[in-house]
Amino acid sequence: MGPALRMGGLVFALILLVVVGVVTGGDRFVSFGNVTTILSLAAVTGVVSIGMTFVITSGGIDLSVGAVVALASIWASTLSTQYLAQDYGWWVIVVTALAVGLVAGLINGVIIAYGKVPAFMATLAMLAAARGLAELIAGRRTQILEDVDPFFDVFQARPLGVPVIVWIFVVVAAAGWFLLNRTTFGRRTVAIGGNPEASRLAGIKIKRHTLYLYGLSGLTAGIGAVILLARTTSGSSTHGTLLELDTIAAVVVGGTLLAGGRGTITGTVLGVLIFSTLTNVFVINNLDSSVQAIAKGAIIVGAVLLQQWFASREKATST
Amino acid sequence: MVDVDPQRAEQRDEQPLPLLRMRGIVKQFPGARALDGVDLEVRPGEVHCLLGQNGAGKSTLIKVLAGAHQPTEGEILLDEEPVTIADPVAALNLGIATIYQELDVVDGLTVAENIYLGHELARGGVTRRSDAARNTREILKRLGHPEISPHREVGSLPAAGKQIVSLARALSRDARVVIMDEPSAVLDSEEVENLHRIVRELTADGVAVVYISHRLEEIRQLGDRITVIKDGRTVATSLLVADTPTDELIRLMTGRSVEYAFPERPGVPEDAAPVLEVEGLGLGDVFKDVSLTVRAGEIVGLAGLVGSGRSEILETIYGARRSTSGTVRLNGKRLGSGVHAAVAAGIGLCPEERKSQGLLLDEPVYRNITLSTFARFARGGLLDEGAERAAAREQIEALDLRPASADRDARTLSGGNQQKALLARWLVHGCRVLLLDEPTRGVDVGARAEIYNLIRRLADDGAAVLVVSSEIPEVLGLADRVLVISDGRAVHDGPADDIDEHAVLDLVMEGSAA
Numbered sequence: 001m002g003p004a005l006r007m008g009g010l011v012f013a014l015i016l017l018v019v020v021g022v023v024t025g026g027d028r029f030v031s032f033g034n035v036t037t038i039l040s041l042a043a044v045t046g047v048v049s050i051g052m053t054f055v056i057t058s059g060g061i062d063l064s065v066g067a068v069v070a071l072a073s074i075w076a077s078t079l080s081t082q083y084l085a086q087d088y089g090w091w092v093i094v095v096t097a098l099a100v101g102l103v104a105g106l107i108n109g110v111i112i113a114y115g116k117v118p119a120f121m122a123t124l125a126m127l128a129a130a131r132g133l134a135e136l137i138a139g140r141r142t143q144i145l146e147d148v149d150p151f152f153d154v155f156q157a158r159p160l161g162v163p164v165i166v167w168i169f170v171v172v173a174a175a176g177w178f179l180l181n182r183t184t185f186g187r188r189t190v191a192i193g194g195n196p197e198a199s200r201l202a203g204i205k206i207k208r209h210t211l212y213l214y215g216l217s218g219l220t221a222g223i224g225a226v227i228l229l230a231r232t233t234s235g236s237s238t239h240g241t242l243l244e245l246d247t248i249a250a251v252v253v254g255g256t257l258l259a260g261g262r263g264t265i266t267g268t269v270l271g272v273l274i275f276s277t278l279t280n281v282f283v284i285n286n287l288d289s290s291v292q293a294i295a296k297g298a299i300i301v302g303a304v305l306l307q308q309w310f311a312s313r314e315k316a317t318s319t
Numbered sequence: 320m321v322d323v324d325p326q327r328a329e330q331r332d333e334q335p336l337p338l339l340r341m342r343g344i345v346k347q348f349p350g351a352r353a354l355d356g357v358d359l360e361v362r363p364g365e366v367h368c369l370l371g372q373n374g375a376g377k378s379t380l381i382k383v384l385a386g387a388h389q390p391t392e393g394e395i396l397l398d399e400e401p402v403t404i405a406d407p408v409a410a411l412n413l414g415i416a417t418i419y420q421e422l423d424v425v426d427g428l429t430v431a432e433n434i435y436l437g438h439e440l441a442r443g444g445v446t447r448r449s450d451a452a453r454n455t456r457e458i459l460k461r462l463g464h465p466e467i468s469p470h471r472e473v474g475s476l477p478a479a480g481k482q483i484v485s486l487a488r489a490l491s492r493d494a495r496v497v498i499m500d501e502p503s504a505v506l507d508s509e510e511v512e513n514l515h516r517i518v519r520e521l522t523a524d525g526v527a528v529v530y531i532s533h534r535l536e537e538i539r540q541l542g543d544r545i546t547v548i549k550d551g552r553t554v555a556t557s558l559l560v561a562d563t564p565t566d567e568l569i570r571l572m573t574g575r576s577v578e579y580a581f582p583e584r585p586g587v588p589e590d591a592a593p594v595l596e597v598e599g600l601g602l603g604d605v606f607k608d609v610s611l612t613v614r615a616g617e618i619v620g621l622a623g624l625v626g627s628g629r630s631e632i633l634e635t636i637y638g639a640r641r642s643t644s645g646t647v648r649l650n651g652k653r654l655g656s657g658v659h660a661a662v663a664a665g666i667g668l669c670p671e672e673r674k675s676q677g678l679l680l681d682e683p684v685y686r687n688i689t690l691s692t693f694a695r696f697a698r699g700g701l702l703d704e705g706a707e708r709a710a711a712r713e714q715i716e717a718l719d720l721r722p723a724s725a726d727r728d729a730r731t732l733s734g735g736n737q738q739k740a741l742l743a744r745w746l747v748h749g750c751r752v753l754l755l756d757e758p759t760r761g762v763d764v765g766a767r768a769e770i771y772n773l774i775r776r777l778a779d780d781g782a783a784v785l786v787v788s789s790e791i792p793e794v795l796g797l798a799d800r801v802l803v804i805s806d807g808r809a810v811h812d813g814p815a816d817d818i819d820e821h822a823v824l825d826l827v828m829e830g831s832a833a
Contacts, residue, residue, distance in 0.1 A: 184694045194679040202690040203662030
């Protein structure tokens with residue numbers, strides 16, 4: 001299956017969902033407000049999925065993103081961070097969230113690349129530990145951002161009528177596309193995912209690159225935390241629950257190979273949009289969220305089955 | 320064919336009916352004829368040795384017997400009845416068991432579970448563990464290893480123990496023909512003694528053993544008769560071990576029907592500068608104290624059997640394995656550790672397993688060619704794919720890589736062209752030292768000459784080339800100088816002209832008999 005055909009399939013699925021939305025929801029679905037709602041709700045999953053796309057393309061996995069989002073949101077909304085933000089400016093919150101995400105990701109990276117722990121286990125451990133630390137810091141309380149109006153002035157603005165958090169998603173996705181397709185970083189990522197041994201023997205420093213990849217994934221989790229802080233005006237140790245599953249699903253449905261070696265940012269964005277549109281269609285029709293979960297499961301299985309079917313056909317014709 | 324003097328053959332001819340007979344077995348693979356008329360006749364209670372060089376077709380023959388491959392032509396008779404061995408289960412049901420070199424035991428299961436794997440003793444889906452354990456104990460006792468507990472996890476056993484488990488599995492299926500592929504290669508001398516004892520006991524019970532070994536001394540001790548195959552054909556069958564001199568065996572194994580065309584050797588000038596200097600290099604138990612020098616314009620070949628440490632020597636020089644002793648110098652400067660340092664210094668490795676170690680199969684050819692250099696073409700981290708393609712195209716043309724497309728996936732190339740893509744990678748890089756591990760493995764005969772010419776041309780341009788091959792004529796024909804590796808040591812170092820295939824084989828076989 002050529003990339004064009006794959007993208008065509010995803011676009012088709014998305015259009016199908018939109019048609020269902022229009023037919024069942026009518027004006028409530030097609031309104032500008034509803035579209036920006038879909039995109040706003042997609043922003044966190046979307047941004048984190050971009051980092052996840054890199055990790056999965058390299059043949060890895062990052063189960064800790066949801067927990068890291070929670071930890072970053074908590075750390076960036078503690079009273080001391082808020083005081084600092086009041087004294088020095090709103091950017092303190094942003095830098096704190098990004099730094100927490102980056103450091104958590106780098107810890108994952110060190111353990112995976114240099115400790116040779118399987119990514120699944122290392123990030124599973126981080127999933128548990130990061131959320132635990134978030135609960136400890138917050139005392140399991142929701143931390144509301146107060147007296148940091150400049151932060152909200154920036155992140156709740158709507159340039160051209162579109163929320164800033166949606167713009168962040170757009171910018172991160174565009175940067176991710178560029179990084180994956182046009183830079184040496186992206187080439188290394190694909191090479192390591194395609195054949196780590198061949199990449200190593202060609203002289204690529206795969207340990208260092210692996211470290212960077214998990215750092216990147218942590219960084220996008222930090223950006224996700226900033227978006228959540230802006231949208232919910234609070235930090236919480238329950239933020240990002242099951243986000244790892246939503247992002248992995250979006251990435252894989254988008255056409256990135258779970259085994260590594262092939263990644264597509266465009267596909268990931270479409271995957272994210274498909275799931276958030278699906279959620280929206282269910283919400284505006286007041287349908288049971290359990291049914292929605294079932295539909296989501298069906299989409300995941302269907303997409304992966306299709307992927308494998310195409311892959312096996314590809315192999316059969318090319319060898 | 321060499322016929323055995325019938326009078327002599329009679330001495331051992333107490334059981335006239337052969338148990339297993341193969342007649343005119345042909346196995347055609349796409350693009351290659353692995354077997355081209357093999358005859359084999361195995362009698363009950365004998366140790367029948369199968370002899371042949373690497374690539375002669377021994378493994379294919381074994382796989383045909385084990386049901387893993389279907390012969391294209393020819394017939395297999397068991398008790399003089401034609402049989403079809405459709406799959407490995409059919410082989411076991413016929414009483415043919417195979418002990419592969421890579422022991423196919425499941426490490427996480429117990430000894431008893433391994434032995435009954437695939438034919439578990441069960442009633443109504445519930446395994447009868449105590450029965451299995453009791454039978455296992457009996458079989459292990461018969462094999463002279465009552466100390467191995469049926470409940471022990473196989474992963475905790477040494478290689479010799481795993482081999483016993485493999486054998487026990489064969490016996491649990493009431494095997495009448497046991498095929499053993501280089502069983503002694505993984506064993507130390509004491510374990511080899513025990514293995515021989517077991518083989519003798521099996522044959523005393525009337526089981527036929529087809530035994531593959533490169534150790535002539537072992538064949539002398541253990542074997543009854545020998546079949547020699549070469550280039551997929553039986554060249555001598557049912558030779559009596561006792562009556563066949565070693566010289567004769569080596570002559571049978573080496574006399575070639577396929578002639579390789581090797582390029583002329585221009586001769587390396589005496590004053591050519593040493594480029595790669597390896598001194599006292601060692602890697603744990605794998606190889607020790609290997610010293611060699613490759614000069615500019617010189618091709619040095621490493622000859623040796625599989626498992627002698629050849630590939631590991633290349634990989635250690637390259638920094639892909641961490642040496643335990645010795646130094647590697649490039650142009651007099653000591654090489655830093657790690658692959659990256661070697662590549663940065665201008666050393667390139669074309670690995671043994673092209674597909675798993677060399678290529679990104681689902682990426683276009685040009686990205687495979689520029690895998691070590693794409694960062695050099697890039698500016699500030701931004702890829703310059705135009706420059707990459709141009710550099711790749713230049714090499715595609717220079718090496719006559721076909722089809723001459725930079726954008727096809729590497730998967731679609733033939734073995735020879737995949738090898739060219741790997742060479743192109745290091746040419747784009749500007750490597751002055753090339754380490755080539757089995758450069759013609761999986762390359763068909765026609766394309767081989769092309770690869771040889773290419774390697775020679777690179778040397779003529781001043782590259783220092785170190786090449787490993789399990790095909791001795793290839794090493795002798797291509798290299799200027801040859802090191803013979805046996806059991807992890809260099810047992811010979813001299814000009815390729817001064818040694819012949821026979822002498823090399825002598826060296827590696829004698830060396831590994833210890």
